Amino acid sequence: xxxxxxxxxxxxxxxxxxxxxxxxxxxxxxxxxxxxxxxxxxxxxxxxxxxxxxxxxxxxxxxxxxxxxxxxxxxxxxxxxxxxxxxxxxxxxxxxxxxxxxxxxxxxxxxxxxxxxxxxxxxxxxxxxxxxxxxxxxxxxxxxx
Amino acid sequence: xxxxxxxxxxxxxxxxxxxxxxxxxxxxxxxxxxxxxxxxxxxxxxxxxxxxxxxxxxxxxxxxxxxxxxxxxxxxxxxxxxxxxxxxxxxxxxxxxxxxxxxxxxxxxxxxxxxxxxxxxxxxxxxxxxxxxxxxxxxxxxxxxxxxxxxxxxxxxxxxxxxxxxxxxxxxxxxxxxxxxxxxxxxxxxxxxxxxxxxxxxxxxxxxxxxxxxxxxxxxxxxxxxxxxxxxxxxxxxxxxxxxxxxxxxxxxxxxxxxxxxxxxxxxxxxxxxxxxxxxxxxxxxxxxxxxxxxxxxxxxxxxxxxxxxxxxxxxxxxxxxxxxxxxxxxxxxxxxxxxxxxxxxxxxxxxxxxxxxxxxxxxxxxxxxxxxxxxxxxxxxxxxxxxxxxxxxxxxxxxxxxxxxxxxxxxxxxxxxxxxxxxxxxxxxxxxxxxxxxxxxxxxxxxxxxxxxxxxxxxxxxxxxxxxxxxxxxxxxxxxxxxxxxxxxxxxxxxxxxxxxx
Numbered sequence: 024x025x026x027x028x029x030x031x032x033x034x035x036x037x038x039x040x041x042x043x044x045x046x047x048x049x050x051x052x053x054x055x056x057x058x059x060x061x062x063x064x065x066x067x068x069x070x071x072x073x074x075x076x077x078x079x080x081x082x083x084x085x086x087x088x089x090x091x092x093x094x095x096x097x098x099x100x101x102x103x104x105x106x107x108x109x110x111x112x113x114x115x116x117x118x119x120x121x122x123x124x125x126x127x128x129x130x131x132x133x134x135x136x137x138x139x140x141x142x143x144x145x146x147x148x149x150x151x152x153x154x155x156x157x158x159x160x161x162x163x164x165x166x167x168x
Numbered sequence: 169x170x171x172x173x174x175x176x177x178x179x180x181x182x183x184x185x186x187x188x189x190x191x192x193x194x195x196x197x198x199x200x201x202x203x204x205x206x207x208x209x210x211x212x213x214x215x216x217x218x219x220x221x222x223x224x225x226x227x228x229x230x231x232x233x234x235x236x237x238x239x240x241x242x243x244x245x246x247x248x249x250x251x252x253x254x255x256x257x258x259x260x261x262x263x264x265x266x267x268x269x270x271x272x273x274x275x276x277x278x279x280x281x282x283x284x285x286x287x288x289x290x291x292x293x294x295x296x297x298x299x300x301x302x303x304x305x306x307x308x309x310x311x312x313x314x315x316x317x318x319x320x321x322x323x324x325x326x327x328x329x330x331x332x333x334x335x336x337x338x339x340x341x342x343x344x345x346x347x348x349x350x351x352x353x354x355x356x357x358x359x360x361x362x363x364x365x366x367x368x369x370x371x372x373x374x375x376x377x378x379x380x381x382x383x384x385x386x387x388x389x390x391x392x393x394x395x396x397x398x399x400x401x402x403x404x405x406x407x408x409x410x411x412x413x414x415x416x417x418x419x420x421x422x423x424x425x426x427x428x429x430x431x432x433x434x435x436x437x438x439x440x441x442x443x444x445x446x447x448x449x450x451x452x453x454x455x456x457x458x459x460x461x462x463x464x465x466x467x468x469x470x471x472x473x474x475x476x477x478x479x480x481x482x483x484x485x486x487x488x489x490x491x492x493x494x495x496x497x498x499x500x501x502x503x504x505x506x507x508x509x510x511x512x513x514x515x516x517x518x519x520x521x522x523x524x525x526x527x528x529x530x531x532x533x534x535x536x537x538x539x540x541x542x543x544x545x546x547x548x549x550x551x552x553x554x555x556x557x558x559x560x561x562x563x564x565x566x567x568x569x570x571x572x573x574x575x576x577x578x579x580x581x582x583x584x585x586x587x588x589x590x591x592x593x594x595x596x597x598x599x600x601x602x603x604x605x606x607x608x609x610x611x612x613x614x615x616x617x618x619x620x621x622x623x624x625x626x627x628x629x630x631x632x633x634x635x636x637x638x639x640x641x642x643x644x645x646x647x648x649x650x651x652x653x654x655x656x657x658x659x660x661x662x663x664x665x666x667x668x669x670x671x
Contacts, residue, residue, distance in 0.1 A: 025599060026336055026339065026599050026601055030339045033343065033346075034342075037346055040361065041349075044358060044360055044361075045358050045359070046358075047353075047355075047356030047357070047358050048356070048357075049356060049357075050355070050356065051629070054355065054356055054621060055353040055355070055356045055358040055360060057621075058349065058617045058620060058621070059346070059349045059360065059361075062342050062345050062346050062349070063346075065338075065342055066339065066342040066343070066346070069335055069338050069339050069342070070339070072335060073335050073336070073339070076335070097391045097392040097393075097394065100391040100394065101388045101391055101594065104387075104388070104391075104566065105587055105590075105591065108566070108570070108583070108586075108587045108590075109584070109587060111570065111583065112580050112583035112584050112587070115580050115583065116580055124567070127567065127570075128563060128564075128566075128567045131563040131566060131567075132560075132563045135394065135559050135562070135563060136559050136560075143560070147560060147563075147564070151564060151567060155567075155571055165575070165578075
């Protein structure tokens with residue numbers, strides 16, 4: 024059901040955007056638009072079909088889904104990782120590879136393993152960061168920020 | 169004869185020291201990555217893809233092929249020892265492999281899976297040698313309309329493996345095609361969906377999409393079980409990893425029988441190692457005189473799917489190399505990597521760059537031998553990788569994914585895209601939306617749109633051009649059939665049930 028609704032949403036938004044694309048100045052003005060517009064419309068249609076199929080199956084099937092198990096800790100892990108990744112993208116160019124990567128990998132490791140495993144977390148973070156830095160700078164000759 | 173001559177030439181390319189070193193490293197890395205639960209050949213190839221950017225095309229392809237079949241070899245290790253398949257293609261290896269290990273036959277199970285994989289891979293490489301040129305020659309007849317039809321067929325077949333997955337598969341496919349429309353349109357210069365971001369003008373690199381969906385998405389999905397997947401006790405001391413004569417006699421016929429089946433399934437777009445292995449297992453169970461032994465540690469029940477999934481991985485390279493149209497997620501990634509290096513795989517590859525085409529084919533013979541060595545005498549040592557806790561493994565995969573993506577454009581914009589595609593990949597996996605159609609679409613999408621528009625230019629805008637040649641009509645019919653078939657077979661099944669219950 025969620026997949027179907029997501030399909031409709033993406034399809035509609037994309038179709039509207041596609042139809043507003045600038046026209047080509049050479050050749051057929053609509054040429055760059057046909058393909059995207061067709062994709063958007065098809066996606067909306069398939070989204071509607073998925074929702075229709077789910078509705079016709081009835082709500083009987085939905086009942087079983089209510090019993091989600093208590094373990095919700097992973098949501099925290101995923102959200103935390105996403106935040107750390109975005110933070111990494113923000114600071115990478117500003118404060119350079121080494122410091123940002125130490126914070127990035129260390130952040131994820133501490134997030135997952137907690138403070139108790141600090142020795143292991145620190146060792147892995149340092150080994151990975153300096154290892155990659157060495158490979159890039161000295162072997163591949165790619166300069167990092 | 170021509171094929172043999174070309175092959176000999178290919179060996180001279182494949183046997184250069186640099187190519188051999190990369191082949192061994194690729195096979196080794198592939199085996200290790202394939203062993204880790206949750207990381208299959210596609211994730212393995214995706215994560216290691218940036219390694220190949222600095223290589224020559226033939227070396228890059230040789231390395232990626234080695235990672236690919238290395239992962240196919242390695243995938244079964246964790247099936248056998250832990251009952252946790254490394255990837256879909258290794259699921260069938262759990263059925264009899266794990267019972268064998270429980271019965272104290274871990275050495276035999278590890279040995280037969282490596283031997284079966286080796287024979288399956290070797291025979292299908294021989295078939296590959298003789299099939300490649302005729303298929304490539306046939307494909308030379310293809311113009312833009314035929315190519316468009318072929319890509320429609322490949323995408324439709326990948327999206328429509330089962331009825332439940334069909335609609336979601338199509339959705340995934342369309343999303344992939346949408347991603348390819350971002351950037352400056354090559355034919356008209358129009359900016360499409362760039363939202364004023366300069367980095368998006370050249371389009372979204374499919375490597376970012378691939379690493380995001382497979383690498384980051386996979387890690388997020390595995391976070392769900394990270395709490396319960398603590399330290400696993402794993403057998404780390406082995407006797408000699410080998411089989412007896414009696415076990416060999418039991419296994420050889422199933423191996424030889426299921427290799428062509430696996431190869432054929434691999435060639436067809438959409439199906440792949442997973443289906444090949446399942447089919448081989450079921451075939452052997454039905455053919456067996458003692459089907460009750462299956463599932464309790466029957467050696468042929470492990471040998472058959474192992475031969476078939478390796479055969480399928482070789483078969484899957486045929487459409488990618490000879491037609492330039494991949495039939496699976498992993499081969500789509502390899503095709504993309506070749507395009508980055510400025511090579512267009514397809515029929516012309518065999519004419520213009522025979523050293524690449526035949527070098528890679530020859531390397532597959534050597535690579536299979538390398539994999540067999542890695543997986544037989546060294547297996548006892550390598551399985552210790554399985555005891556690396558996921559709590560350390562997954563953060564490292566995330567960090568590696570970021571490093572890999574950075575090497576494409578040296579741009580931080582790709583970091584944001586990586587996170588976005590990681591989230592998309594996670595939700596696709598959570599809601600069981602297949603990811604292979606998306607990857608395939610991302611790789612072939614822009615050439616598909618180009619051949620669509622070239623065809624329309626040839627015909628002055630008439631869609632009839634797609635029905636003018638026999639080849640494209642057949643391909644479009646096949647595409648339609650592959651979408652309708654799951655519904656049709658479902659309907660027939662229901663009808664039969666009704667008839668039988670009526671009586």
